[in-house]
Amino acid sequence: MRLLLVEDTVSLADELCATLTRQGYAVDWLADGRDALSQGVIEPYDLIILDLGLPGIPGLQVLQQWRAEKLATPVLILTARGSWSERIEGLKAGADDYLTKPFHPEELLLRIQGLLRRARGLANQPQLEAAGLQLDESRQCVVRDGSDVELTAAEFRLLRYFMLHPGQLLSKMHLAEHLYDGETERDSNVLEVHVNRLRGKLGREVIETRRGQGYRFTGVAQ
Numbered sequence: 001m002r003l004l005l006v007e008d009t010v011s012l013a014d015e016l017c018a019t020l021t022r023q024g025y026a027v028d029w030l031a032d033g034r035d036a037l038s039q040g041v042i043e044p045y046d047l048i049i050l051d052l053g054l055p056g057i058p059g060l061q062v063l064q065q066w067r068a069e070k071l072a073t074p075v076l077i078l079t080a081r082g083s084w085s086e087r088i089e090g091l092k093a094g095a096d097d098y099l100t101k102p103f104h105p106e107e108l109l110l111r112i113q114g115l116l117r118r119a120r121g122l123a124n125q126p127q128l129e130a131a132g133l134q135l136d137e138s139r140q141c142v143v144r145d146g147s148d149v150e151l152t153a154a155e156f157r158l159l160r161y162f163m164l165h166p167g168q169l170l171s172k173m174h175l176a177e178h179l180y181d182g183e184t185e186r187d188s189n190v191l192e193v194h195v196n197r198l199r200g201k202l203g204r205e206v207i208e209t210r211r212g213q214g215y216r217f218t219g220v221a222q
Contacts, residue, residue, distance in 0.1 A: 033057030
């Protein structure tokens with residue numbers, strides 16, 4: 001899952017980027033509201049984390065413009081402003097959730113997971129489940145028949161994206177755009193290797209290949 005972090009406090013941004021990257025997210029970081037306004041619309045982010053106190057253009061104005069341009073990407077607001085009136089302003093502008101600084105990183109991660117599931121119509125699931133598999137995001141492994149199946153970091157990222165999009169045909173280009181940040185070189189051959197390794201661990205039926213089109217997570221266990 002590819003996230004955009006818009007935060008002008010460098011120390012906090014560095015900490016959040018490191019935390020999110022360890023949890024298998026591809027993160028792009030911007031510190032200015034003007035840059036965020038354009039990039040948030042251009043790039044295919046799965047979720048945006050937005051600070052309100054930004055230079056250039058305030059975060060609230062950025063959010064209002066995004067929504068005016070019909071950007072439907074979930075937005076989680078981070079702010080040091082804790083008053084109810086400011087919280088309500090953010091939600092009215094189109095925020096999907098709101099977290100007041102200071103906050104615990106684990107709370108941020110849980111809110112991100114909840115927003116991503118809700119965006120895919122999976123809000124009632126405490127964890128991702130499909131094809132007899134349960135994805136444990138905290139341990140970055142998958143559980144099948146009560147036993148852990150260990151995953152590499154790349155396999156975990158790929159399987160999480162598949163499980164959030166069951167039955168959807170996903171091209172290699174689409175997967176690369178959502179699994180890697182803007183600075184990482186994207187190689188479709190590497191994706192193919194990770195898909196084959198997941199099949200070796202979970203069964204070939206779990207991920208279907210459509211020649212010339214891409215892959216589909218079938219929801220069928222071995």
